[in-house]
Amino acid sequence: MRVFVTGATGFVGSAVVAELERRGHQVIGLARSERAARALLQSGIGIHRGDVDAPESLIPVLSEVDAVIHTAFNHDFSRYLENCEADRRLLDVLARALAGTDKALIATSATVVTETNGLMTEHKPASEQVPRSASEAFLSFADEGVRTAVVRLPPSVHGAGDAAFVPALIALARQHGASAYIGDGTNRWPAVHRDDAASLFCDAVEQPRPGARYHAVAETDIPFRDIAEAIGEGLGLPVRSLPVEQAETHFGWLAMFAAIDNPTSSDWTRKMTGWASHQAGLIQDMTGARYFDPQTR
Structure with missing residues (x-):
């Protein structure tokens, strides 16, 4: 499988790239700078020049791959609302471009996207009152021929x-x-170790369940x-x-x-994918x- 990864040089994304390669997949990483391009080339993976702030720049690579894993996110909390909205726009552009292809689009979300009390489970949808819920709006494209899913990450990866x-x-x-x-x-x-989180992203792209919400939670x-x-x-x-x-x-x-x-459960995720934490x-x-x-x- 050929997989396009955004955030491929980041903390989580680089672990996802390594795990994809370990499983025998071919990877194309997004490079928004010369420095990122050099780092990816040195790792021996393909590159696509583009910028998450210009979503249309990612569209050309979509025809070259079988799936997309989106791990990039701007964590500048002084612009948090703006960054969440930018992520929504990016995922909307990608999902529309992939409509009808039956390709997987796996994105990153967070376990804090609901306002409900008690144990957070995969069955609880994101609350529109939480800004990061914008990263899950694209899940609705599961009804339009895109195998959408999110991997929710805990506060500590x-x-x-x-x-x-x-x-x-x-x-x-x-x-x-x-x-x-x-x-x-x-x-x-x-919490979860980044290598365990990376493993779940790969499980999600290999076993697509349209509209699924997975929890990368070890503890x-x-x-x-x-x-x-x-x-x-x-x-x-x-x-x-x-x-x-x-x-x-x-x-x-x-x-x-x-x-x-x-407090967040990953019981459903483990049952559906066979994912387990090892780190x-x-x-x-x-x-x-x-x-x-x-x-x-």
Whole structure:
């Protein structure tokens, strides 16, 4: 199978590319710069020059491939609403171009796309009140000859090279001289190792179920306090509880995520695809992946 991957040089996308190749697939990666093109060529995979901010630039490659995996997303949270809308537009363009082809279009979403309380399952649709739900609007093209599906990622996709929420929490702990959690810290985060997440993207493209929502979740409900304590231990810093009104002072833009309670099941995903997690859990990986090296931001 020939698979086009956006975000092919990114943290998750590069792992997806490696897993696709391991399974014997041919990969074409999106390159929006000379630097990205060189990196892809050095990896021995094909390239398509284009830009996710110009969705039409991706259309020519669609006739050359059997499936598309979209992992690119702009994580600049100062422009979060704009970025979510841009992702919706991109996926709409791709889905319309693929209509009637019966090709798979697998995109990235998040486990935090619903506003419902309790355990998050694959059967719960995204809430229109959550900005990232824009990344799931294209699922409706399952009725127009596109094998659409999303892989929802948890707040922590961890592993060597992680530059997202956990490294940001570590940097804040260094800055403030303490690791922190909000209230009693019993709010829960799901997590997955990036290699396990990559495996699920490949399962999704090999076993397309139009309109499916998959959960790349290895650990369902890690108390945020446990993450904060692991950071404190890793840095040799105290760990403290913060009242809600002080959370933004410590966490800044991360305050909303530090407070989120997002227990998430992957039972249906495992049953439907046979997917299983094999890598280290988050707390163990925070040491093994060198999260606390001095150069970690």
